[in-house]
Amino acid sequence: MATLHSLPVFDEKGKTNQRPLSVLWRSLEERIRGGADRQAVAAEFALGAAELPEANNGTSRRSFVQLMGASAALAGLAACVRKPREQILGYTRQPEGVVPGKALHYSTASFLGGRATGLIATSYEGRPTKLDGNPAHPASLGGTGALDQGSLLQLYDPQRASVVKSRGQERAYHTFLVEQLARANQHAQNGGETLRFLMEPSSSPLLASLRERLRAQFPKAKFVSYTSLANEGWQEASEAAFGAQAETRLDLRDADVIASLDFDFLAGLPGTLAHQRAYADRRDPKAGEMNRLYVIEPGMSPTGGMADHRLAARPSEMIAIAQGLLGRVARITKSNDLARFANLNPALSAQQSRFLDALATDLVRSAGKSIVAVGERQPASVHLAAIAINSALGNSGKTVRYARSLLHDPEDGPKALAALAAEIKAGKVDTLFVTAHNPVYGAPADLEFGKLLKSVPNSVYLGYYEDETAAQTNWFVPLAHDLESWGDGLAPDGTVTFQQPLIAPLFNGVTAAELLASLLGEADKGSYGLLRAAWDARNKALGQGDLVSSANWEKWIADGFAANTAHADDVVPNWATLEKGIPSGAPAAVSGIEGYFATDYKVWDGRFGNNVWLQELPDPITKLTWENAALLSPATAKRLNVAQNDVVEIKAGTRSVRGTVFIQPGQSPETVQLALGYGRASAGEQIASGKGFNAGELRTTSTFWSAGSVEVSRVAGESNTLAQTQEHHNMDEGIHRAIALQATKEEVESNKLEEVQDNRGPQTSMYEPVKYEGFKWAMSIDLSRCTGCSACMTACQAENNIPVVGKEQVIKSREMHWLRLDRYYMGSEDAPEMITQPVMCQQCENAPCEYVCPVNATVHTDEGLNDMVYNRCVGTRYCSNNCPYKVRRFNFFSYTSDYSDVEKMVMNPDVTVRARGVMEKCTYCVQRIERVRIETRVAGTEIKDGDIHTACQDACPSQAIVFGSLHDPESAVSKLTRNTRRYDLLHDIGTRPRTVYLARVKNPNKELA
């Protein structure tokens, strides 16, 4: 006989509100509405979500019913028609190794900012469908950022440029080559005096060898690199401190105390993946000594959100803050090197002084194991102060390394571009080859680079799209995608990394190396031939003989990098010149509102603007999609009497732009943050064009990162509804629930985790517990590791064929992301704490969605997965209504039916492409589970822990997500479910979710308590 269970009896108070919970808020509106009024936002869908799914054609209810009746009748008839015949087109000669239907994996690399990130590409029948980090590569360690994940989609962008053009006329590439070779011969006469190259920053050994050979042929030609995100202040500081162009390399593994002065090193951007991993590894007090992170920054960033202590400071205050920190460290350490700075004591606010006192003490306490890191927005003196502190405390060489830059042209900022502009103006440039990404858009506005470029007699642009720059050059040549090119580059630690193509150029693109080689008469060699030749020569020069017989080549290409090639040419500071770079007096205060620029997490310098995955990805902080905004602090917005969605004019001197106001908690007072990369006016990029506003119009060579004092004034009567997802899919239903939890290090160590403990443990149930056979899939998400970088969201989108819906639909809460990243604030509006939480289907054991489906389209499997059967779903949306986690997404439209053949190539063949009217949600990547299950069963082996990875888990640079079976008590996920920090989301409603969360741990400094 079955065991009898007693019914649970709740006490009158109810369990949820016994203890004051850490009160979280998602947006200012929600915070202001507060407690009871939160019912208003607790509705299942946002306004409009329940409307008829028409777009703009004004279909009435009557005509809708007519159409529906007709389509029902036709659907019935369609069933009576015999299935159409289909053809099979087999291979003529099957390529070796290709098994149709089975993925192949190749190592390759992407290059952003001149540094390589090692990747592994998944390819089906020669069609790359997914990118992941190369676990063996030092710069990715298996993780990826959202940009790398998204770059895949760009390969299949039908708007890519495909034809060589001369002044708008389509030409053959051959014609271009003939003309340029004739020109090159003329240039060779005078040593290339009027020949210039404007290059994308690069560390590629192949490009280096080509440049060397070009220099030999054209000794007077010049190479200039430019990126609109140049770390200009650092370049100046580096020259002053080291007398050379160096770079900073952080090693966070041994860092106990980290101070970030406006350095967003946990954002999943290129070069930060290894930082994220090393940082996360030090965030569990039970797994080792925790690090402590201090962040001082003008705007909110993922790094600021992870900080144990964060201070919002205006950009103009950063110099004084750096001086203050340097002075304090000098006085505490009494180091001889720092003695000269002991008198630095600029005027600071009481709060800033207190913060810096504690920080300086902590840094010195952990001398040799601390880091002061500075971001690209900061001027030279802040970088110099950091160099001084790191050098004097003995951090350099351990946690921080200063080494000679790996880039060909380390100075890739506005100064280099201005010098080139001056030469063009003086008529000294006859031929200009541009391989830098879209300099007409990215150049400081005062250079008027577009006009200058037009005046160059022979200009050539190698571009991915026919963008702003293409419109100003004589010749346009389409650029090959990273996945279409052979190439090489250096990882941030110097590791030589190889890029191999996954597909032949879809749109006739060529690489920068091929373009340069064409001037040497080697246009026919192809990117592989060039790479091989360069490495052959290099191998011989190193005395290692022939490339193939030395057996390195095949291994390098297969691995994606050459092992043990990390190198650093260390530099030491010259204290005398360094001292000169740090002003002793306080810098002039900036009056009024201070404008500054920010690197965007999604479009970067604008190059991902045409990428719909990234455009629709909510920004990690603002949760904005499809555009940028002018970020103001709540107090500043109030003073200016502007509200969210108001359009404002931002004036810096004579330049002005119009942008939409976004009120950002944690923004420094009297500042406006302007993200770069939007407001494009590119003829070739219909998606990027017209989204947001171009903050770059306020940029000049002297105000590259900070616009100084700006005027912000409301444009009367104009507003623009921003599409932000932060209030969508609300889980708390009008009561404060324990959702994203955090605790301090002391609380974890002494096990005082009442809030966490309240939210876990067995639930009383009337029913017999279900016995799961085989496996019991589960997932754990460690909030202590998650920085909110959003790589998982894009990875999920790529893996599961998730469509994008567009701005209007996002406003209606209809975005399709199966995995969302909730971002909550805690505390005051001016200095809130921030916590991010990935939420996807929790795979409840008692799933509320399953009971309400009238057609059994969502059912439980024998292993506890909550299956979604698309072919059964009739679209009642009851399941979504009943889902407490709000993780179900409905196809209001047929988002994929109008895909072109090229766009379809990105689809993962292992996942059904959903039709209109079908509900969908996270499946724990069931296609991956089934694939591994079949492979192991065919081989006659067992699935081991770690054999199955979900797409989000693979992407996560900080390894916050772990997947496995609970039946194996020793599996990684089982161990994590027994962790003291484990809790279940919305535990009180008894859904028994299979996904568990680990509360975030903070390591605050008692001196700042």
Place this chain on the structure above:
Amino acid sequence: MNALFKPWSNTLARLSLAAAAMVPVCAIGGMLLYVRSPLFTQQGDPIEQPVQFDHRHHVAEVGIDCRYCHTQVEKAASAGFPPTSLCLNCHAQVWNKSPKLAPVREAFFSNTPIQWEKVYKLPNYVYFNHSIHVAKGVGCATCHGRVDKMAAIEKYSSLTMGWCLDCHRNPENYLRPKDEVTNLKWEAPTSKESVVKELLLHGIAKDPADAEQKLALNSDPKTAFGLALKDVNGVHTRQSCSTCHR
């Protein structure tokens, strides 16, 4: 005056009402039957191919194993469609001037695929995997029929979900020894003696005593044989939706 309606009119009216009520039932039932009938599923229709490939000749007469052409049946979801070059493995030597093979040679030398007519087509939301079925002892002929007897290839099974589940619920009725998977002529033993013989022949039973024990698994010798195979082949059929729908 005669009555307008005769007494039998009542019967007629009742019958008509009953018949009217049967109309929707028949219509719906008819459609349901139709989609399951070979008329709709296209079972048994010989399909004309661009090249008159005769499985009878290649399989029955020449004795080529299925896996010679369908190379990946043991390692991938798809059984593998032979590339044109594979035809020429033999036909570069034999019948290399046959006009019937002209389309093959043309396709090979112009590097354009031959457009074969598809025979077995699953909806896009169904994920079937050959490798696991073959590994667990589901024979080619179980689903594809005696292709060695088909002049032109034809669809043998209905591919309805009920047909799939039939086997996933009772796999013992459809299994065969792993070494007989590609043997189209193999037939399951039905008598006690033949079951014991097969069990010993394929090494499923160690000795006659073991074979007798396995025979006792079910009163029907054929089912007992299936159950023994299910055990030795490690068959764990799954019926969760995500087994096939992802």
